[in-house]
Amino acid sequence: MTKPTDQPEDRVLLAHEGAVAILTLNFPARRNAFGLQMRTQLRERLEAAMGQPEVRAIVLTGAAGHFCAGGDISEMEERTLLQNRERWNLVTALIRLIALGPKPVVAAVEGSAMGAGLSIAALADHVVAARDAKFGAAFVKMGLMPDMGALWSLQHRVGRAKARELLGLARSFDGAEAGRIGLANEVVEPGQALNRAIAVAQEYAALPPVATALLKSALGQGVDSLDAAMRSEVEFQAVAMSSKDHAEAVRAFMEKRAPKFEGR
Structure with missing residues (x-):
């Protein structure tokens, strides 16, 4: 694995293991509380990784034995309505990158995964959790609504009734x-958790990138009805069938060899 970036102000460290990019939330003094600097750096580094052809999958984890303890309460000062809305433009872009970006995201959860930490994990394509990790969504206790996509992601993972219980x-x-x-x-x-998450990410990385990206997009857009599923198949399958990855998979099958996917 390449050595992570390690600048004094870094709140998100970046390392690589083969085709897997590993992003580490890095604010150990606050159990990786999710402040503005971390949100900004995570968006930047996720966006970069999503756009790099050599990266086929992404792992999100946290430093010093914790995933993310939630929002940084020290930054929860009073702001105007317009200032609060502007802050959420950044958050919205970050949510879309994790949930709808073309690369699979695997969350490796140790220690605290509270509030925003739970929300980030729930957005991932695959979650590996330590048996003793601590999850929670205490938004209402702080007089807030659940955020970071939890209203959508949590009910899709655990069902509506359980999501109502956990959030409420x-x-x-x-x-x-x-x-x-x-x-x-x-x-x-x-x-x-991290070792297992990297192994899962490497499984994703070995799959055809085009089909993987299309599948993630289809599931993210919603296929909760038969009509929606059929529309997604019409929209995405034509693209997949025209890809060089599909042609390579067919050739490899016929030639009884391992395929070499290029993401085209």
């Missing part, structure tokens, strides 16, 4: 429970 009662729960209810795809022993 603001209860915390561990990684084992996250796996049981479907928030986490996999539950591992403490300290193993």
Whole structure:
């Protein structure tokens, strides 16, 4: 794995392992609280990784044994309505990158994943959680609405009734429970989430990039009805069938060899 960037003001570190980009939320003094600088850097580095052909999948994790403890309360000062709306333009772009960007995102969750941390994890394509990780959505306790896409992502992961409970009662729960209810795809022993997440990301990286991007886009746009699913198939399958990746997959199958996908 390449050495992560390590500048004093970095709130998001970047490293690579083969075709996998690893982004690490980096504010250990506050359990990686999600402040403005971190949001800005995460958007910039996610956007860059999504646009790099050599990157086929992305892992999101946190430094010093924690994923993200939620919003940085020290930054929650009073602002005007217009100032608050402007701040959320950045957040909206970040949510769309994780949920709808062309590269699969795998979250590796250790320690705290509270508030914004839970929201970020729920947006990912795949979540690996340590058994003793601590999740929670305490937005209402702070007099706030759930944000960072949680109103959409959480109900798609755990169902509407469970999402209402988790968001409305603001209860915390561990990684084992996250796996049981479907928030986490996999539950591992403490300290193993990152290694497992990288392994899953490498599985994604070996798949055809065009088909992977189209699938993520279709699922993100919503296929909750048969008509919506059919529209997505018409829109995306024609593109997939015309891709060089598809032609390579067919040739490789006929020639009984491993395919070499180029993302075209």
